[in-house]
Amino acid sequence: MEKEQEIEWAKAQNIAVTVDLLEAAKKQLEFLAVVDRNRYLYESPALEWAIYRYNAFWLPLLAKHSENAVSEDLLVVPIDCEWIWHCHRLNPVRYKSDCEERFGRILGNHNIISSVQGKSKSKTEELWNKMYPEESYELDCNRSFPGDSLQRNVQSEKFISYDLVSAVKRQVPFSFQVARPHMSNDLFLQEAVARYRGFLHLIRTNRKNNVKRFCVPTYDVDLIWHTHQLNPISYCNDLLKLMGKVLEHDDTDSDRTKGKKLDTGFSDTTKQWEDTFGLRYWKAGAMYRGATPTPVTQIPIPFTYEARKLHAPDICNNFIQFPEIKAVEVLLEFVEIKNLPEAHKGNIHVSFSKKKPDKLFSAKRTLSILSESGEKQVAYFQCEPTGEFFFELECQLPSNIPLSKSFKPFGSCSLSLQECMASGSQLTVNKWIPVVPLPGILASKPILLHVSLSFTLPTSAVxxxxxxxxxxxxxxxxxxxxxxxxxxxxxxxxxxxxxxxxxxxxxxxxxxxxxxxxxxxxxxxxxxxxxxxxxxxxxxxxxxxxxxxxxxxxxxxxxxxxxxxxxxxxxxxxxxxxxxxxxxxxxxxxxxxxxxxxxxxxxxxxxxxxxxxxxxxxxxxxxxxxxxxxxxxxxxxxxxxxxxxxxxxxxxxxxxxxxxxxxxxxxxxxxxxxxxxxxxxxxxxxxxEEASGDIGIQGNSQSGGCGSGCGSGSGCGNMVQSGGCGSGCGSGCGNMVQSGGCGSGFGNMSGGCGSGCGSGCGNMVQSGGGCGSGCGGGCKGFGGYGGGCGHMVKSGGCGGSGCGGNNLSHNDDVGACDLPKVEASIVNEPVAA
Incomplete structure (x- = not known):
């Protein structure tokens, strides 16, 4: 970080916020988790009834309480009303205008406690029943919701016209994005609060310079931004003081297509952030994690019966134990290199690996250096929270050299992950590391590599x-x-x-x-x-x-x-x-x-x-x-x-x-x-075999996809009316009945034992395919006992060849392409909130 960048970061950290954002963020995450266990609030007709109750009962009660406390105790908001209130406040400009139009002032959350934290709701329920004797305090999700009467009530009352149904729908995906264990960690949230202040500073700077830019937050920043907005009076006062207006929160755009508003906004925000502060904007654990998965059921199925008592004879941990494996998510970027000899400038990249491969990460991959290539590449992967990263610089040879030998080692350096994660350290490392050049490579000054690394706290690995x-x-x-x-x-x-x-x-x-x-x-x-x-x-x-x-x-x-x-x-x-x-x-x-x-x-x-x-x-x-x-x-x-x-x-x-x-x-x-x-x-x-986590290199869009074949190297034995294995079936394709044989492709209705079947294609009955070329130990009925295509009945004989095994380069999730081990993938997709 240069001196000017340090000054800009200090200015950002001096932005005044009148809310304890860290503790409030924890409460928000807890509330979102509770709402997600009550998903009837996501859908009609309960959603419409909750919106009606919010308009007809909660807002008037809140307005009365904020003007003259109606109770000496804190009010506990019903969960359905709190959910609608939550979504309404996340459009702070509209919430402010709606409250002022209907009640003449902004309705805040002073002396209000969440349904999640409220230990006793009895006083609030008593007050509610007194004010609204015909409406129960808690929403009965099993009730019959009167659609016609609800519409008449909405039309006869002076309710807000803001589309709260759509507002709710927009918040459901956000809940999934932040529902991760590390999100509620104090260290992660402390850094998120600091980054939120930096985000506000960018917007303030743009306003001062009359720059129109759609600033897009990462999910850690957006979580804190939401937290600030959920305290509407403080948010409005803080933002008016900071930039003379209440900052809008536009969450209506969800199109992540390359070149669209969200994508270009995030790219522009990334560049401005890194130019202004000299820090990396992308952060491990704060990026887009994909679309919300499809639920397996729409009906909640809680564990309602008493757990079975555990007796000593039923428990196997006295003789069987499996070690727990911890994992961290890592984002790695090579930002800049200094004092590189003139002859090597513009034609160098860095390979990275672990000095001692662990059970999650055993790959060796390459990244460009931003200052040399002008292309931003960020590697994402999981690894165990131990050991050292090894970085090897490689320079490009003349173009007439064969591709496989077009790069040669130039020098190396390393970084201890354990030291990065030492007690009291941050979750982000920006460090200049001395490069040790290979013998014969001369440099007038020490060569330095700027490495940026962010990681999450350890969690249990798959x-x-x-x-x-x-x-x-x-x-x-x-x-x-x-x-x-x-x-x-x-x-x-x-x-x-x-x-x-x-x-x-x-x-x-x-x-x-x-x-x-x-x-x-x-x-x-x-x-x-x-x-x-x-x-x-x-x-x-x-x-x-x-x-x-x-x-x-x-x-x-x-x-x-x-x-x-x-x-x-x-x-x-x-x-x-x-x-x-x-x-x-x-x-x-x-x-x-x-x-x-x-x-x-x-x-x-x-x-x-x-x-x-x-x-x-x-x-x-x-x-x-x-x-x-x-x-x-x-x-x-x-x-x-x-x-x-x-x-x-x-x-x-x-x-x-x-x-x-x-x-x-x-x-x-x-x-x-x-x-x-x-x-x-x-x-x-x-x-x-323990998981060998994925690596995604974000910044390029080339991808491979899944190749054919069985690919796991274990054979396709024991198939009935099945297709068979692609090439590389390690242990054979034995014991097939009325099968197409062991051949190319993914399994069903294929023919022939593909080339490279390790132990043979034995014991096939009425098989049409036969053994392909190169069956390792012969195609004997029982693996490896001699050569030939033995023990086949009414078979098509030996012939043909299989096809290639699995080839994977596009995968950002364990199991996404049916393979447990993924060495690398290249993806490029919007990664912001």
């Missing part, structure tokens, strides 16, 4: 587990007795769960046996077992009646069929309530590449509780690529077991597609087909 499907084994090779539960019909081989380094984390087995062989239709037992290193077994899940009992690290769950009107397929009930929906839902909803994969390949686990009556996504199962993503520690072991069981159901039934909305008992029917010899050889192996 963990990603990979389910791999290798070739099946002979039954005899994995047969073992089941003690004390009758004669074993057949059993599955061990499933190994490993971490990124190949270390075993967990071993599972699916055991099946017949309890009473004397019956004409013997009862079949199914259990999922955890096997310790010493060979001991512990039961994680057991099929009883028509449901699974699943143990976790915090308690037991029951998994059973419970298809309902909201479209969920299963319920997982225990100390929490979880419903499983087909497709990617809520936070896992795809933002890109929607057409490349079927939503029937996914299932989302959604938790319902008093805090999340409309549901909160807690895990995602991707059956096609064999991926399990989980947000919450309590769901990890339960989720692994669940994914294991549902994958077993999927392979036996040929997919969930035909069962969506069906009333059939899928769990019970699957048990009836397990005695089929053709299913005896199916094996599922699970590999655990």
């Amino acid at each position: 963990q990603v587990f990979h389910l791999l499907r290798p070739q099946p084994f002979f039954i005899s090779s994995c047969y073992f007795p089941l003690p004390k539960i009758g004669k074993t019909k057949h059993a599955k081989s061990r499933t190994c769960i490993t971490d990124d380094d190949g270390n075993d984390v967990l071993n599972l087995q699916m055991r099946e046996s017949s309890k009473d062989m004397t019956r004409s239709t013997p009862e079949l037992l199914k259990e999922v077992h955890y096997i310790t290193d010493s060979g001991e077994t512990h039961t994680l899940a057991k099929f009883q009646g028509n449901e699974w009992l699943i143990k976790g690290t915090h308690g037991s769950f029951k998994l059973h069929n419970a298809s309902g009107n909201d479209g969920h397929l299963f319920e997982l009930v225990g100390h929490k309530m979880v419903k499983l929906f087909s497709g990617r839902r809520l936070d896992f909803e795809p933002k890109h590449c929607k057409k490349q994969s079927s939503e029937h390949d996914f299932m989302t686990a959604v938790e319902f509780s008093a805090l999340y009556p409309y549901g909160r996504a807690t895990a995602l199962i991707d059956f096609k690529n064999g991926i399990f993503k989980v947000k919450d520690e309590w769901m990890i072991l339960t989720g692994i077991t669940l994914a294991f069981i549902l994958s077993d159901i999927l392979k036996r039934k040929g997919g969930f597609t035909a069962k969506v909305g069906s009333k059939e008992n899928i769990l019970n029917q699957v048990i009836q087909v397990t005695t089929s010899p053709s299913n005896a050889e199916n094996v599922i192996e699970v590999k655990v």
